[in-house]
Structure formats: structure tokens, C-alpha cells
Amino acid sequence: MIILKILIVSKNIVNTTMFFLFYSIISIGDFMGNLIIISGPSGVGKGTIINRIKEKYKNNNKKLYVSVSYTTRNPRDGEINGRDYYFISVQEFKELINNNGLLEYNEYGTGKYYGTPRDIIFNYLDNDYDVILEIDVNGYKKIKELGIEHRSVFVAPSSIGVLESRLRKRNSEDEENLKKRIKEAFNELNYMNLYDDIVFNEDGKLEEAVDEVYELMNSKKYIK
Numbered sequence: 001m002i003i004l005k006i007l008i009v010s011k012n013i014v015n016t017t018m019f020f021l022f023y024s025i026i027s028i029g030d031f032m033g034n035l036i037i038i039s040g041p042s043g044v045g046k047g048t049i050i051n052r053i054k055e056k057y058k059n060n061n062k063k064l065y066v067s068v069s070y071t072t073r074n075p076r077d078g079e080i081n082g083r084d085y086y087f088i089s090v091q092e093f094k095e096l097i098n099n100n101g102l103l104e105y106n107e108y109g110t111g112k113y114y115g116t117p118r119d120i121i122f123n124y125l126d127n128d129y130d131v132i133l134e135i136d137v138n139g140y141k142k143i144k145e146l147g148i149e150h151r152s153v154f155v156a157p158s159s160i161g162v163l164e165s166r167l168r169k170r171n172s173e174d175e176e177n178l179k180k181r182i183k184e185a186f187n188e189l190n191y192m193n194l195y196d197d198i199v200f201n202e203d204g205k206l207e208e209a210v211d212e213v214y215e216l217m218n219s220k221k222y223i224k
């Protein structure tokens with residue numbers, strides 16, 4: 001009899017825990033703003049598209065926050081700490097992981113770490129902002145696993161040759177890292193079908209790609 005009671009009590013505890021777990025997963029997606037994930041291979045022009053989207057939101061008096069990630073890579077020419085990334089040491093990155101400060105993180109193909117700050121994203125979503133995360137395919141998979149409500153766009157190049165020449169023109173990597181980025185780009189293209197939409201950023205047609213992403217973000221499919 002005692003054993004039976006223990007079993008019933010422990011079953012209730014499990015049920016209650018399951019309920020709260022389920023409820024907290026559901027409520028993770030219960031935000032005012034929309035979360036948009038934008039991925040695509042290095043050099044495809046995600047950053048340029050996102051900057052134009054920012055302008056469009058501003059011109060239309062709409063609220064948008066573009067997440068600033070932490071990274072352990074070095075800044076490129078013209079990049080500013082706190083605007084493009086928070087450039088931090090590996091030690092600082094590990095501390096963020098240990099303190100649960102990151103929503104997701106990944107070691108990108110070049111051996112550097114990248115991570116999305118946790119609290120700030122939820123804060124903006126709660127305050128009715130649309131939030132863009134520009135993250136790689138692994139980061140996107142993590143967001144899916146966490147059950148956070150989102151929509152996603154993969155920005156694809158018209159050809160891998162175009163991508164390679166863009167990366168070379170950017171001239172920000174040594175040959176070894178450039179090769180790693182090209183390899184990673186090939187790899188990422190295999191996952192584009194995981195995304196809600198694919199937008200091609202063809203050479204000389206930037207504004208078309210910008211309009212396409214902006215229209216998606218403001219379409220019924222993307223707005224809750």
C-alpha cells in the first residue's frame with residue numbers, strides 16, 4: 001500500500017513537472033514581436049540585406065532589433081565593437097556559456113565561436129519589436145530544437161563561383177580561412193530546404209532581394 005502511494009505521488013510529480021515543462025515551452029513562443037532567423041553562406045550579402053531592411057523598418061516607423069552576437073574572431077576593417085559584434089576572448093565566451101548568457105552558440109568552420117545573447121532578444125520580442133538573428137545553420141537548428149516560435153529565410157547565392165569571388169574580393173581572410181569559409185558555404189547550401197523561404201541574392205539585384213525579405217517579414221505567413 002505504501003509503495004502504491006509512493007508510486008501515485010511520484011507519478012503526480014512527474015505529471016506536474018511535465019505540465020510546467022510543456023507550458024514553459026509553449027510560452028517561449030508567446031511574444032508580441034516576430035523572431036526572424038536569417039542564414040546563408042559567408043559572403044552572400046546577408047549583412048547588406050539586413051542593413052537595408054533596418055532602413056525600411058525605420059522609414060515605415062516599425063520596430064526592429066537586429067541582434068548583435070558575441071564572437072571570438074577578430075574585427076574586420078570597418079567593423080565596430082557593439083555594432084557589428086561584441087568581440088570577446090575565448091575565456092569571456094566560456095564564461096557566458098557557463099552563466100547561461102547565450103540563447104545558442106556555435107563554433108563556426110573557421111574555429112571561432114559565435115553566440116546569441118539570451119535575455120536581450122526576449123526583452124525586445126516582449127516589447128513588440130521584430131527581431132532578426134543572423135546566425136548559421138547550426139544556430140538555426142538549435143532555435144528549432146528550443147521550440148521558440150520563429151520564421152526563417154535562407155539567403156542563397158546565384159552560384160558558388162559568385163560567392164567565392166565575393167569572398168576573395170572582401171580580402172578579409174588568409175587563404176586557409178578562405179578555403180574553410182568556401183567549404184562551409186558548400187555545406188550550408190545543403191540545408192537551405194530546412195528554411196521557410198529561400199531568397200536569391202543575385203549579382204546586381206540587391207534591392208530585389210531586400211524587397212523580397214521585407215515583404216516576407218510583413219506577410220501574413222510571418223506575422224502572428
Ligand code: 5GP
Binds near residue numbers: 039106135
Ligand atoms: P562572419 O565571421 O562572416 O561574420 O560570420 C560567420 C558565420 O557565423 C555566419 O554564417 C554568421 O551568420 C554566423 N553567426 C554570426 N553570429 C552568430 C551567432 O550568434 N550564432 C551562430 N550560430 N552563428 C552566428
